[in-house]
Amino acid sequence: MLRMAQATIGNSEFDRDTALTRRAVDGDRHGVHDVHLSAGWVIGRAVNGGYLLAVLGRALRADLPHADPFTITAHYLSASRPGPAVVRTERIRAGRGLSTGQATLLQRGADGTEVERIRVLATYGDLDRLTDDVRTTAEPPHLPPYESCPGSADAPGPVPPIAARLDLRLDPATAGWAVGAPSGRGEMRAWFGLADGRPADPLSLLLAVDALPPTAFELGLAGWVPTVELTAHIRHRPAPGPLRVSLTTRNLAGGFLEEDAEVWDSEDRLVAQSRQLAVAPLLGG
Amino acid sequence: MLRMAQATIGNSEFDRDTALTRRAVDGDRHGVHDVHLSAGWVIGRAVNGGYLLAVLGRALRADLPHADPFTITAHYLSASRPGPAVVRTERIRAGRGLSTGQATLLQRGADGTEVERIRVLATYGDLDRLTDDVRTTAEPPHLPPYESCPGSADAPGPVPPIAARLDLRLDPATAGWAVGAPSGRGEMRAWFGLADGRPADPLSLLLAVDALPPTAFELGLAGWVPTVELTAHIRHRPAPGPLRVSLTTRNLAGGFLEEDAEVWDSEDRLVAQSRQLAVAPLLGG
Structure with missing residues (x-):
């Protein structure tokens, strides 16, 4: 870009x-x-x-x-x-x-x-004002290098206006939905930045937790996935550099699903965690 | 009991x-x-x-x-x-x-x-009114049989008033803190019921997600773990029978920790998910 x-x-x-x-x-x-x-x-x-x-x-x-x-x-x-x-x-x-x-x-x-x-x-x-102590068993998502991940310029079809504001690079392993071959797993991973190069801060992390395509796409469900509720915890100020974001859905039930996001910075800090409850698109045939 | x-x-x-x-x-x-x-x-x-x-x-x-x-x-x-x-x-x-x-x-x-x-x-x-569809990769926690898990009557010291209201049976693998031998892992698991045998419903699930001893105890941290915020999603009406509750803390950082709860019913349904942000006790020596 x-x-x-x-x-x-x-x-x-x-x-x-x-x-x-x-x-x-x-x-x-x-x-x-x-x-x-x-x-x-x-x-x-x-x-x-x-x-x-x-x-x-x-x-x-x-x-x-x-x-x-x-x-x-x-x-x-x-x-x-x-x-x-x-x-x-x-x-x-x-x-x-x-x-x-x-x-x-x-x-x-x-x-x-x-x-x-x-x-x-x-x-x-x-x-x-927080201390620097960290005791964590969480691990950053495995993502191919930024350069190997497709961005909106690589998308096969038209992209929404937000695509021009973001520098989002999808992990090819979770980009199958874009070419009609969803993985079937409730996972989405991407490199995340703002297109104009603005560094991340706690406010832009609120954007990052809800900026990726929904996991429902990789579950083979097409359509609108409206958020009912989203809670984000900002845990650390992000270091300069691109962020890695992972989304995970474990339980789709009764027409609703949860979508958990983690945002990791370039120093391997877990800087944000979020969970949203969303309405699942109707199950495909 | x-x-x-x-x-x-x-x-x-x-x-x-x-x-x-x-x-x-x-x-x-x-x-x-x-x-x-x-x-x-x-x-x-x-x-x-x-x-x-x-x-x-x-x-x-x-x-x-x-x-x-x-x-x-x-x-x-x-x-x-x-x-x-x-x-x-x-x-x-x-x-x-x-x-x-x-x-x-x-x-x-x-x-x-x-x-x-x-x-x-x-x-x-x-x-x-929800459909019965479930697509899940979540798995219920592994817990020893109810009869093999210690309850408040087995506690080595005095128990708080709430202990008489609950029928809580801790997984021995996460009960080390009670005898001065915490596992070091941010995990807590238990069978959960109400002492008077009241069946579970969506309201009592709100109790269940915050009823276990804090994971901080198994991390070797003693003291008060005040909740800043707790969000619970009730996903399904619980079936009769005892519930299984697991708590997991992955990231303790800057004096705060998240505690994720899952509640599973006797039919292996994930009936509630919750996350809280809490203040960690000061790190022990």
Whole structure:
């Protein structure tokens, strides 16, 4: 992919497209922000859920005394559309090391009434204040080198707008769905970066956990896989360099499936874990 | 353990201790319930988080048009105490197949002001309306027979009040911590039931996911492991018979750890999955 001038944290497509304008409000317990949801993050019928989570995460960062989403849960209520939206936040508790807040994303429906799109509950802290101790049995996913993994330019068909924003390189072992030969395993792996070269930070990790094609594709299920709920834990500030993301689905039952994401940085740190509950496409014939 | 007359769903210690009294309120968007948190579910310094989640889950069940918590997230803000508490609910969205609500548990502090203990966000549905399809690669935990696993009567020291409410039988392979010989692995496994024989249902699964000793004990870390956030997915209505619960911690880093629970029923169904983010006890010497 031909890259533009290297973007930075604070000066990138991702930062511009998640920018909020704070309205004046009384007190510090509630916040109101205006945002324009960019059409650049559309995939399928809706705006990407990870991008929306990053918008809400940024609003909470602005309104809580701590900077980093240690744990953030989003319930997706209705499909967001590109265009204007409002984020309302509530500071629930502000502690010394952790603070908890809530946020909601609203848009005007066709009849002009406000429709709630997403409700979020999160606890924030400061990653930079954590100790460096690590005791882990988790292992980074095995991925072929970045150069050996196909990107959106290699896709056989048209790609959604979000593909131009991301530098996503799929593990060929989990890319069979794209050529009609899904593996049958609930796994998806990829190298992840932003197309303009913006380095990763805790906010972009909220995008990374929901940016890969759904595992359902590799299970041979085609169609929309709407997220009911997604919870992400940001465990460490990511080091510079591309991220590796793995998705795993172990249990598809009753029309629902869980999708677990892990994000690893270039120093082999597990920087984010997430799980979402999603609606499975109808089982194929 | 000598059992009392077999309890039933609706007539058991667990049901009496999660009973709510609804206050009259205007409209159906908000609910207010009084509850008495029982001292029978105390462990360490606080009331058990799974019991509290069940109380909140029951309030949402009363106030939402669907019965079962498909996904429920709790942020634990301050330690609950036995005694009176109030649960306030908000119906966020009521859809055909799913509905989303929020709940908060409040208690009076020493100075009489209301203190928020827990904030919950959840999406409910009807488990009985799901299809029976299952495609899973998840496998139930390997546990020795119930009769071979030690219960609280076998514990070397005093046990907390909650031990009398539960019929918890630890896998000897993960019980080393109780005799000063932790395995060093972040695993905990047990048979789980209620002491009075009440069968499991989706509400008691909310208890089951947070009822075992913390994995930190088997990692050789002693002390309090406060939950920051816990998310549980209830995937299937549990069949009669004892449950098997496994806890796994893969990544302890920066003073925090995740604890993943799986609950399996007697028909080898994965009935619940959960993950919590908790504060690790200080690393031992």
